[in-house]
Amino acid sequence: MKLPPFALHVPRTLDEALALRAALGSDAKVLAGGQSLLPMMRYRMLRPYALIDITRVESLARLDTAPAVRIGAAVTHADVERCTQAGALFDLLRAHAAEIAFLPVRGRGTVVGSLVHADPAGDWPLLLTALDATVELASLRGRRVVGLRDFIRGAMDSDVQVDEIALAAVLPERASGLVRWGRCKLMHRAGEFASASALALQGADGQWACWLGAIDPGPLALPATAARLPAAGGPTPARRDIAASALDEILAARPHIDPLAASRHAQAMARAVEQAWQGVTA
């Protein structure tokens, strides 16, 4: 299907972009990479009268890595995949980016766009929620910062006001202290959306965090499973045990979930923990 007609605005400064956003209101959508938005428009799931393309606003294309990681709204998955900073956190960011869809899609699709889109099947909501990122938003009324865990309200539902543009996703400084990580994205066919996706992260304080993605309505923490993981070294927890613990937690948190899906999520979690235990660090 061809795209329906619309007006296209390509601002070169943030001020221009914000002014457009305020003027056009709900008639317009912000266009970043377009890799989700344009197919939705082709299939007539969305019909905005105008698009505001923010990818030519230079200030939004910055990927800052110190003291904290700040991912501008126009930073693509490929930009993250190609970043050169050393350390466990950046290894994780690169690994996560590299498994998104296909290289040409990563060349246009953006990290922040994925957060605003808030598709439970998307990749960045999981990782950035687990890292406790915040989202910076701006409008003509001013700026605000929202925790990502509040920003994503549900499936396809994020807290962007009609006159706002999300400027960046920012990681807390403590994220740079990441010591160990493991991830597992289960895909039946290369490049497709995850049927299950899990993260296991150990911070500088030795505490573990376990998170699931690809689950309605949004990323799910598994604190009980995380609490069972020892702080210091030791034998790899048995896959079976992790999966059983995770399954219990998932069924308690999502009582209406399809049991097959729950089982698959639990398996992904167990594999993520295994990978973390194999010491995937910088």
Place this chain on the structure above:
Amino acid sequence: MNITLTVNGRETGLDVEPSAILADVLREQCRQTSVHLGCEHGVCGACNVIVDGQVVRACLTLAGSVDGCSVTTLEGLCDATADRLRRAFSEHHALQCGFCTPGMVVSGYDIVRRGQLRDEPAIRQCLSGNICRCTGYHGIVAAVVEVANEEPPITEVQA
């Protein structure tokens, strides 16, 4: 809206609809019909082109979004690497109907040019973004692996 694209090395002024898709503009106004439309939702890769050095889906890129950029299609791949890749494609029987071929060659060219992937599983993974329904991928992967593992030619002539 008026935009300027440098298409295969030639700076081109174009008057396009705001909703114009890069693939359609390349095919119809620039007559670069090697850009094929297989799905128009970003999965099949038949529309792959190189914009400012990055492989992208021309079917999911607005022409207005890439005003001022350089765009390279199969027709514009004329250097020694591209010719070497073409020869490898032919020798390895990497095409049957030819519809996926432009996108495949663009992807293969990008892999070779970036020089980071040399082993077959990694190249195969990178090519997973291009669908071929005819060949079963054997010749395509073999061709890209072969060229990716060769010493780069001493002189590269960019036509």
Place this chain on the structure above:
Amino acid sequence: MGESKVDGGYAHIGRPLVRVEDARHLAGGGAFVADIQVPGCLEVAFCRSPVAHGRLKGVTLPPELPAGTFWTAADIAGLALPIYCALLRPEFNGAPYPLLADGKVRFAGEPVVLALGATRAEAEERAEQVQLDIEPLAAVVDAWNEVDHPGVPLHDHLSSNLVMRIGRALGEAQAIIDDPAARGLRQVTRRLSMGRVLASPLECRGCLAYPDPAGGVVVHVSSQRPHLIRTFLAEQIPGLTEADIRVVVPDVGGGFGSKSNLYPEEVLVTALAWKLRRPVRWIEDRYEHFVASNHSRQHEQRITAYFDDTGRIHALDALVVVDAGAYSAKTSTGAIEANMATNVMLGPYDIRNYRFEAVSIHTNKSPLGPYRGVGRPGGCFAMERIIEEVARELGADPLDVRRANLISPAQMPYVSATGLAYDSGNYREIVDAAGRFVAENWPAARQADDGARVGVGYAMLVEQAAHGAEEWRRRGSPLIYGHESARATLNMDGTLVIEVGTLSHGQGHFTSLAQIAAEITTLPVSAIRIRQGDTSAAPYGLGSVASRSIVMAGGAVAMACRDIVGKARAIHAVLHETDDAQVEVRDGACVSPQGTTSFGDLARVAYVGVSKLPRSISPGFSFQADYRPSVETGTFSYTLHAARVSVDPDTGFVRILDYLVVEDCGTVVNPLILDGQIRGGVAQGIGQALYEEMIYDSNGQPQTVTFGDYAVPSAVEVPPISILHFSTPSPHSEFGMKGMGEGGAVAPPAAIANAVRDALAELGVDVCRTPITPDYLLRQLHEAGQGGAR
């Protein structure tokens, strides 16, 4: 005379020549139908039915658009006719296939209103403004259930949704089935399902028609059968005759059968171009392709094998129910798959006692059409799954059970219980080769390092191809595809142009047919041009389907080239005043003790030097040959596939670790092209086995309408494939060639299902369906009490 042999082989046949057609595509010079620009062209978009089944009470068009923007069934009545296709068998229930829905809609995606615009986007905008008043009816979506619990008939003049039902009990099948114990026989039964798939060539359909300045219309269409399409268009559009229509098929981006039938959209575009005296174009998009191109291979089966303790199968009982979609497409009809599956099911096995029932059911889905193998994947799935269950029941090696049942070379030529006349073959040879290869090369471990379970499975088949007139007549086909034609013209510069009636859409005919021509004429391949697709230039041909081209077109090319050579010799003999016996043909020239004359110079005499020709030799140098095979029951290539898979019982994920194809297709023209056909077919078979399913919900709503939902394999999903070649030439065809293009796609569902079954056998898990998705395996594991979900 003619054919040369070098080192016991041929000079050109058998050489792995790089394809002559590649350079153009690699340079970006492919010209598919969407690449053809015609100024002032009107673009077509359709308003398609949003519901699967309903009474079409009315159509409301937006008022402010010019007359002639929209076309409904009422508007085209008289301009173009509904399609009608039936088998010439009394059991067949035919129904018309409207070009635009008329009174009823019968599948979601059926075209209802055609909209024209200056651009496709504009046409789509217009089509979206059309409102349809449809009173929904219950949708028929379950063919198996429909047999005993019929729903609303789709076609008002038919009392049920039965397209066709045929069955027979051959040999002593009935007696054995009635009382197997009396013969000391055991039995094993399986209820099998194969999910709906579609060929999904990377290029969707498309049709561009415009008035020919010389009168009539030119039609560019992405189709596998140019001349038949021309004939059908003339039949469907009363105002046009075949003489008025020139079909020119451009490059076709894959077909695999899905571009062989006549489609309503093609008729409409042609009719409107002619009526409006304007170019009109319809370029299908992927959404349309999913909902409205031909679908294939949705089978429900119940198979029982009756066997003794040695593994010998004494009888087979097969019920096959195929979901045929809403209409019988022209020419395959809705009965093609069930009929073929039951016809070919016995494969390479010497089974004389066979009871079968083939049932084809109308449902509210896109119509059935052929897809690489057609009914063979279904037939192979049934036979090869059940034969490995026989082996499992006996605790026997599945290859040994196959050996116990194979037709032997001494029995060739062999007429199967269903009347298939196998021409030649040594089936035991490829079974043994496969067994040796697997034993020597594949690890025997049953468990992988990561805890996954490993299994091996096999599947074997015989592929009938290039069947001729008698076979089509037997099937009740109203059209007989019993021959093929080629016209060879020698030019004064020594180049040879051969127009063929087949339609290469990736199979490399431009090269392989040139190799055949080179073999016979001794001209270099570089001097030979194969041309196709233009009905005003190519002699009437029957296109490329059913793996017919190399035998049929190759036969016609060979005949025409022999005529070329014959005339060359004759002219040379006259010029040099010698006799034919003195003349040799070498390197594109005639050579005798009196001298050498190039073919080009001989042609020059025939065109502009006829003063040198006696009256007994006609001027000109062009021959049309019409090849009709002497034996019309077809050639029979055969192949055995083996798959080694790992199955993760915790996630249900299947990975193919190793894949083997052992094949025999007689004399091979181009080994590169042969391997390419095998590999491409296997990739498609893997898609059907593990990934692809065209899903409809219970209301007949299509659920899988993007490549995100309908997952055709990528390079990652196709494993390394080992191929072993054997060659048992056909005694009936030129050079002993056999058609083989489909076989690669036929065996993988069975081989992979057998492998997964083997991997999970210890867990008591059965594998009875395709695609073998992770969810399916997790459910099977759960049911076997082996975990999966809690």
